[in-house]
Structure formats: C-alpha cells, structure tokens
Amino acid sequence: MSAVETQTQMGGTNPHANIIKFTMLLGGVVFLLMMVFGLLMRAAQGGLIDLDPSLFYLLLTAHGAGMVGSAALSGAAILWYFCARHLDLRGSIYLAFLGLFLLGVVLILGGIFIGQYGGAWTFLFPLPASSGGAWGAGAAVSFLLGYLLIGVGFLLFYLEIGLKVSARYRGLLGGLGWRYLFGGASDDLPPPTIVAASSVLVFNTIGIVFGAAVIAATIVNLLFPSFAVDPLLAKNATYFFGHVFINASIYMAVVAVYELLPDYTGRPWKTSKLFVGAWAAVVIFVQAVYFHHLLQDVNMPAWTLALGQIISYASGVPLIGVTVFSLLLYVKGSGLKWDLPISLLVLGTVGWGIGSIPAIIDGMLAVNKLMHNTQWVPGHFHIYLLLGEVAMAFGFAAWLVKDRSQAEMSGLDILVFRAYTLGGVGFVLMFLWSGASSIPRRWAVHYEEWQLQSQLASLFALVVVLATAGMVIRYTLSLMRRS
Numbered sequence: 001m002s003a004v005e006t007q008t009q010m011g012g013t014n015p016h017a018n019i020i021k022f023t024m025l026l027g028g029v030v031f032l033l034m035m036v037f038g039l040l041m042r043a044a045q046g047g048l049i050d051l052d053p054s055l056f057y058l059l060l061t062a063h064g065a066g067m068v069g070s071a072a073l074s075g076a077a078i079l080w081y082f083c084a085r086h087l088d089l090r091g092s093i094y095l096a097f098l099g100l101f102l103l104g105v106v107l108i109l110g111g112i113f114i115g116q117y118g119g120a121w122t123f124l125f126p127l128p129a130s131s132g133g134a135w136g137a138g139a140a141v142s143f144l145l146g147y148l149l150i151g152v153g154f155l156l157f158y159l160e161i162g163l164k165v166s167a168r169y170r171g172l173l174g175g176l177g178w179r180y181l182f183g184g185a186s187d188d189l190p191p192p193t194i195v196a197a198s199s200v201l202v203f204n205t206i207g208i209v210f211g212a213a214v215i216a217a218t219i220v221n222l223l224f225p226s227f228a229v230d231p232l233l234a235k236n237a238t239y240f241f242g243h244v245f246i247n248a249s250i251y252m253a254v255v256a257v258y259e260l261l262p263d264y265t266g267r268p269w270k271t272s273k274l275f276v277g278a279w280a281a282v283v284i285f286v287q288a289v290y291f292h293h294l295l296q297d298v299n300m301p302a303w304t305l306a307l308g309q310i311i312s313y314a315s316g317v318p319l320i321g322v323t324v325f326s327l328l329l330y331v332k333g334s335g336l337k338w339d340l341p342i343s344l345l346v347l348g349t350v351g352w353g354i355g356s357i358p359a360i361i362d363g364m365l366a367v368n369k370l371m372h373n374t375q376w377v378p379g380h381f382h383i384y385l386l387l388g389e390v391a392m393a394f395g396f397a398a399w400l401v402k403d404r405s406q407a408e409m410s411g412l413d414i415l416v417f418r419a420y421t422l423g424g425v426g427f428v429l430m431f432l433w434s435g436a437s438s439i440p441r442r443w444a445v446h447y448e449e450w451q452l453q454s455q456l457a458s459l460f461a462l463v464v465v466l467a468t469a470g471m472v473i474r475y476t477l478s479l480m481r482r483s
C-alpha cells in the first residue's frame, strides 16, 4: 500500500475533499435548475402553462446539455475522489479541468440564452447551421466551442489518471486488469475503482476525440460554409461521442458503490475475473453499439445496423448484471444500517439496471422503427439517469457530508428519499406510456389527446423537484455546519 492509500483508506482525509465537495454542490444546483426547466417543458406539453415554442427549444437544449454536463461532472468528481484513495493525483490538474468546464458552461449558456441557439444538445449536423433564422452562426459557434473546452478539460483529467495508473499498475493493461484475465498473476491486482477508471478513460477518450473532430469540422463549416461536411459521417461521429459520453458518466459514478458499500456491509468489493471480464466487455461494446442510434438511416451499410441490433445494449448488460447482482449479494444478510447515502446509491444501481431493459427493447430494429422518435426514448434514459446516475451522485454527496455520529435515517431523510423515488418512477412511467401511445418526442406543442400523460408527469416531476430541492438544501446546510 502506498502512503496515500494508507492515509486515506484508514479514515484520514482525502486531499481533494474540499474541491470535490464544491463540485458536488455545483452539480446539485445545476441538476435542480435543469429539473425545473424539465418541469416547465412537461407542463407546457400538458397544456398547463403557455410556453412560447421557441423558448421550449431553448429550454430543451439547455436541459439536455446541462443534464448531460452535470452527470459527467458529478461522475468525474466521484471518480477523481476515489482514485485519489489509490493514486497520488495532482490537484492542479483537477482545477484546470474544472476551470475549462466552467468556461465551457459560460459559452454554452451564452450560445443558448443570448444567441438563441436551440438545436438540441446533440448538435446534429447540419442543424447548427440551418436554424431557419432562429439563431445566428455565432450562437452555434459559441455553443460548440463550449463543448470543445469541456472536452479538452476531460482529456486532461483522463490523461492524469492514465499516467498515474500506468506508473502504479505497470501500464494501462495492468490497470484494466486484462493480464489477469489471460492467466496473469493475481498479486497486485488493481482495486475495482482502478479497473473502472482505466476502462472509462480508454473508451471515453476515444469518444471525446471523435466528438472534438466533428465539433471542429462543424465550427469551420459554420464560419466558412463552403467547407463541406458529410452529414452521414458527422452523424456517426456525433452519436458515437454522445452515446459513449453519457454512458461514461454512469460508469464513473458507479465507483461510489464499489467504494462505499464496503463501509456499510463490512464486506470488501473484490476484483474478480468476472468483474474484470465484465469491464473489458464494456470497453469494447460500449463503442460498438452506437449504431443503435442509426437504425433509421437506410443508407448505412446493413451490417452496421445488424451489429447495432445484435450487440445492442449487450454492452452494458454483463457489467450491470454483475454490479446489480453483487450489490444484492453484499447487502443481503449484512445487517447494514440504511441511511440516505446508501439508500440513494442502491437506488441508483438498481435504477441503472432497470433502465437498461426498455433500452434493449428500443435497440431492436422492429421496435425501433416504431418507437424511435417517440417519448419511449426519453422514457428509457430518464430511468438510468434520473433514477441511476443522479441518485448515485446525490448519494455520494450525502455521504461526503455525513455525520458519522448519527447512524439512523431521520424522518425527513425518509420522506425525501421516498418522494424522489416514487416521483421519479411515476415520471418515467408517464414517458414510457406516452411512447407506447406513439406520442413523438421533442415536440413543443402536443395535441389535446396527448396531454393527460404530460399532466400526470408534471405532477410527478414537481414531487421530484421538491425532493431534489430538499437534498440540495440538506447538503448545503451540512457543508456550512462542517466548515
């Protein structure tokens, strides 16, 4: 064990604790604000409020980019915090990452709310350039430059983890644990956190590089329209990036479960062959399955669509299976005392697992033809984000400020947890029901026959917003009390 390991694992303080606490505050506040935007959109679809359609698309863009951004930021903070238990990471790199991230956010917000860019977080070419007069090229450039800065920040972030993993575990292969899979010795095996970190840094770095390439090309095209971009190629790169990036946020956050559950159950989460194998499968498949975003593109070669269908979502299944199953085994009979952090972490893991089911369904060609542009799609990803990544992030945040002398869950904590869970479940079910009723996604205005689902969903969303506000306030108060 290195000095860092002994110091931090034996209850000492994590050298990055303060900046991570600040990051989680930032992430929590943005999650809350973006949820309010979501509530406004859903209420408008339900005819409960009057929202100008052009404003709806600004909110939709901000909601998508803000939520994905906060998920990535909170996931990264979790990963950094726990990697620092095993590696000697440089705080200055994290500061540079956070600085670039915030600068990116400013450019994105400026592009949306000052420049009126409303082309959705997926910036699908040629939409940024063909606004029909709704926004100018400058707004789209600002939005895309913001993404680019965030991407550069992430590359720095992963480079630092990659360097330190390589130095400590004899190369990245050592960190991934792949030698062990093929008969290598089991001594000096990396802990689960390092296996996860190494895997995510490999596929997310590749994803970000593709994203940066297409963003750079789009920016050049916006400034010099004669510079042609192949739309199908751009779509491939964009969805490769988007798919990998949002998945990476969950794969980073789940590290909190590997590291914190043992505190509660007294049973360490071990690196097994199955565990290493499941993560190895993720590294390959999470990249290979982005084709499921192109099932509607008839001009794609048939084999790519077949691939998208066959391995579709099989990418996540081994890992989700292993993680959810192990979690249940660890919890069962361990006599663990439930508090808010561990309840949220378990909810996040189970929500992530459940959310993969409607995703697999949508990954089937026959279903996709029918469901793809319906609210079935936001239905499935709100399960593994709202009830997955975000629950894990709030669980981790609550653990950061946990009062070690108080083991019981207060009445208020129970109320907040139940409201978040039940509100969240109701909210996502309304999306799935809407999708099954063929209600399209991304429509600012809904027919009256479609409005019941949105109205009920707005009610559930309000409950989620209130519960989340409760968690953010609780976190802020605990932070203030401790300092």
Ligand code: HEM
Pocket (backbone or CB within 6 Å): 034, 035, 036, 037, 038, 039, 041, 042, 060, 061, 063, 064, 065, 067, 068, 071, 120, 121, 122, 375, 378, 382, 385, 386, 389, 390, 440, 441, 442, 443, 461, 462, 464, 465
């Ligand atoms: C109270 C919580 C939330 C509410 C009320 C809400 C509401 C909405 C609504 C109404 C839409 C548009 C649906 C449509 O296409 O017709 C949407 C889309 C979306 N939401 Fe949420 N949402 C919530 C939480 C989240 C969370 C936690 C995340 C991720 C961490 C998230 C990520 C997204 C994304 C990526 C989109 C797609 C945007 C697009 O189509 O361009 N949402 N949400």
Ligand SMILES: [Cu+2]
Pocket (backbone or CB within 6 Å): 243, 289, 290, 292, 293
């Ligand atoms: Cu995908």
